[in-house]
Amino acid sequence: MAQPAEKAYYRFVVLFFNCLLTFGSYFCFDIPSVLQDQFQGNLTCPNATVINGTVDCVEGLGMTPQQYNLLYAIYAWTxxxxxxxxxxxxxxxxxxxxxxxxxxLCVLGSSLFALGSHFKGSPYLLPLMLTGRLLxxxxxxxxxxxxxxxxxFWFKGKELALAFGLTLAFSRLGSVLxxxxxxxxxxxxGMQWTLWGGALLCVLGFTSAVIVSTLDKIGMRQLGLDGAIQEESRKVRIQDVxxxxxxxxxxxLTIMFxxxxxxPFIADASKFIQDKYSYYSQKEAAYIAGAVYDSSLVLSASVGILIDYVGLRGVxxxxxxxxxLPVFGLLAFTFVPPLVSTIWLGVTYSFAAASMWPSIPLVVPQATLGTAxxxxxSVQMIGIGISNLVVGQILGTKSSxxxxxxxxxxxxxxxxxxNTISCIVTSVLLNVVDHRQFILYTHTQQEVNYYFFVPTGWDPEQDNQEVRHTTSPAKSGPLYHFFF
Incomplete structure (x- = not known):
C-alpha cells in the first residue's frame, strides 16, 4: 500500500504551508514603500493646511530620501x-x-523595526530600524x-515551474495586500500599530515553518530518503562552488540585472507617481505601484504551467x-498613465521569475542546491543593494x-x-553558451562527460534527474530541454 507521502496530494499540502512561510514577510518588506510619505514626513506639522484636498505637510519620522533608501539597501546588503x-x-x-x-529572525527583525518607530525624533530611531531591517x-x-x-525536492521533475510560480504567487499576495x-x-x-501588524504576520510564517518542517520530516521518512539525504549533506563542501x-x-547575472x-523601482514608485502625476493621491499611487505585484499574483501559476509544458526558459x-525596455522609457519621458507601465512590468516580471529561478535546480546537483x-x-542582493544606494544618491539627500x-x-x-540592457546581454550569452553545449552533446554518445558543471561520479539515476536525458531529439542535450 502506498504511503501518503507517495501520493500527489501530500506534496501539494507541503507546498501550501511552504508558500505561507514568506506571505507575512513579503507583506512587511514593502510597508515602507506604501508609507514613504510618512517615513520621510516632518516630525511635526503645527501649521498644516489643506490645498485642493491635499495636506501640504505630512507628519512622519523625518527621514531623508537617502535614509529611506538605506532601509532597503541594508536589507539587500545583509x-x-x-x-x-x-x-x-x-x-x-x-x-x-x-x-x-x-x-x-523574520519575527525578531520586524518586531525591532516596529519598536524603532516609537523613538521618533530621537537618535535611536534610525539605528533601531536599520538593525530591524538587518535581522x-x-x-x-x-x-x-x-x-x-x-x-x-518535492516537485523535482514534476510541475516544477508551477510549484515555483505558486510560491511566488503567495509571496506576492502578501505584497499586494x-x-x-x-x-x-x-x-x-497610526504607523506604529501598522508596523506591529506586519510583525504579527511574520508570526504566521513561523507557525507555517513548524507545520512544513513536520510534514517534510514525516514525508522523507515514508519515502525512505531521510538517511540518504543526510548522508549526502555530510559530503557537501564549500569547495563544491x-x-x-x-x-x-x-x-x-541575468537574474541580478x-x-x-x-x-529599487518599487521602493520609490509611490513617491514617483505622486511627484510626476500630481493628480494621484498617496493611496492611489500605492495602488498603481502595487500593480506590479497584482499582475504577478494573477499570472504566476498559469505562467508556471505554461513553462513546464513548453520549456524555452532561455528564450x-x-x-x-x-x-x-519600454517600461522605464514611458515612465521617464511620457505622461502615459503609470498604471500601464506597472502592469506591463508585472507581466514581464511574472514570466522572468517563473523561467529563471526554477532553472537553478536543473543545473546544479540536489546536494548543493542550497549553496547554489x-x-x-547573494549576487542578486548585491546588485539590488548597489542600485538602492545609487537611486538614493540620484534622488538627493535633502528632506522631501x-x-x-x-x-x-x-x-x-x-x-x-x-540594468535592463545589461540583462539582455547576459541572457543572450546564456542562450549562446547553452546552444554550444547542445551542439557538443549531439556529437557524442558519452553524455555525462560533457556535464562539466557536475561533480565527478555524478549518477543521474541516483540523483533522480532523468529529465535531463530525454529521448526526444527536439529537446535533448544538457540544457536544451530547459532553455530552448
Whole structure:
C-alpha cells in the first residue's frame, strides 16, 4: 500500500504551508514603500493646511530620501552576505534547521523595526530600524532559499515551474495586500500599530515553518530518503562552488540585472507617481505601484504551467528583458498613465521569475542546491543593494518636504534602463553558451562527460534527474530541454 507521502496530494499540502512561510514577510518588506510619505514626513506639522484636498505637510519620522533608501539597501546588503552562509548551512544541516532559524529572525527583525518607530525624533530611531531591517533581511532572504529547496525536492521533475510560480504567487499576495490595506490601516490606527501588524504576520510564517518542517520530516521518512539525504549533506563542501557551471553564473547575472530594475523601482514608485502625476493621491499611487505585484499574483501559476509544458526558459529570459525596455522609457519621458507601465512590468516580471529561478535546480546537483540558491540570492542582493544606494544618491539627500524634481526621476529611470540592457546581454550569452553545449552533446554518445558543471561520479539515476536525458531529439542535450 502506498504511503501518503507517495501520493500527489501530500506534496501539494507541503507546498501550501511552504508558500505561507514568506506571505507575512513579503507583506512587511514593502510597508515602507506604501508609507514613504510618512517615513520621510516632518516630525511635526503645527501649521498644516489643506490645498485642493491635499495636506501640504505630512507628519512622519523625518527621514531623508537617502535614509529611506538605506532601509532597503541594508536589507539587500545583509542578504548578500548572509545567504551564502545560510545556503551552505541548509545543505549541511537540512531544511528543518533553516525554516526554524530564519522564520524566527523574520519575527525578531520586524518586531525591532516596529519598536524603532516609537523613538521618533530621537537618535535611536534610525539605528533601531536599520538593525530591524538587518535581522529581517537575514531571515527573509535565507527563508526563501529553504522554501525553494523544499519546493525543488518535492516537485523535482514534476510541475516544477508551477510549484515555483505558486510560491511566488503567495509571496506576492502578501505584497499586494500590503499595497491595498496598509495605507487604510495606517490612517485609522497610526504607523506604529501598522508596523506591529506586519510583525504579527511574520508570526504566521513561523507557525507555517513548524507545520512544513513536520510534514517534510514525516514525508522523507515514508519515502525512505531521510538517511540518504543526510548522508549526502555530510559530503557537501564549500569547495563544491568551483563545480558550478558557466551556465549557472550567466543565469545568476541575468537574474541580478533583471531584479535591479524591479525592486529599487518599487521602493520609490509611490513617491514617483505622486511627484510626476500630481493628480494621484498617496493611496492611489500605492495602488498603481502595487500593480506590479497584482499582475504577478494573477499570472504566476498559469505562467508556471505554461513553462513546464513548453520549456524555452532561455528564450523567455531574453524576451522578458527586451519587453521590459519600454517600461522605464514611458515612465521617464511620457505622461502615459503609470498604471500601464506597472502592469506591463508585472507581466514581464511574472514570466522572468517563473523561467529563471526554477532553472537553478536543473543545473546544479540536489546536494548543493542550497549553496547554489544562496549564491544566486547573494549576487542578486548585491546588485539590488548597489542600485538602492545609487537611486538614493540620484534622488538627493535633502528632506522631501517638496516634490523631487522630474529630472532626478528621469535619471533614476535611465539607471533602471541600463540594468535592463545589461540583462539582455547576459541572457543572450546564456542562450549562446547553452546552444554550444547542445551542439557538443549531439556529437557524442558519452553524455555525462560533457556535464562539466557536475561533480565527478555524478549518477543521474541516483540523483533522480532523468529529465535531463530525454529521448526526444527536439529537446535533448544538457540544457536544451530547459532553455530552448
Amino acid at each position: 542578504n548578500a552576505v548572509v545567504v551564502i552562509l545560510a545556503g551552505f548551512l541548509i545543505d549541511k544541516l537540512g531544511n528543518r534547521f533553516g525554516v526554524f532559524l530564519f522564520s524566527f 529581517f533581511g537575514s531571515g527573509n532572504g535565507s527563508l526563501t532559499i529553504v522554501q525553494n529547496r523544499i519546493t525543488a 500590503n499595497f491595498f490595506l496598509t495605507q487604510k490601516f495606517e490612517e485609522k490606527y 568551483k563545480l558550478l557551471s558557466v551556465t549557472y553564473w550567466l543565469l545568476v 533583471f531584479y535591479n530594475g524591479i525592486f 523567455f529570459a531574453v524576451a522578458c528583458a527586451v519587453l521590459t 540558491m544562496g549564491l544566486a540570492t 518636504e517638496t516634490k523631487i524634481p522630474l529630472w532626478r526621476w528621469q535619471r533614476m529611470m535611465i539607471f533602471m534602463l541600463a
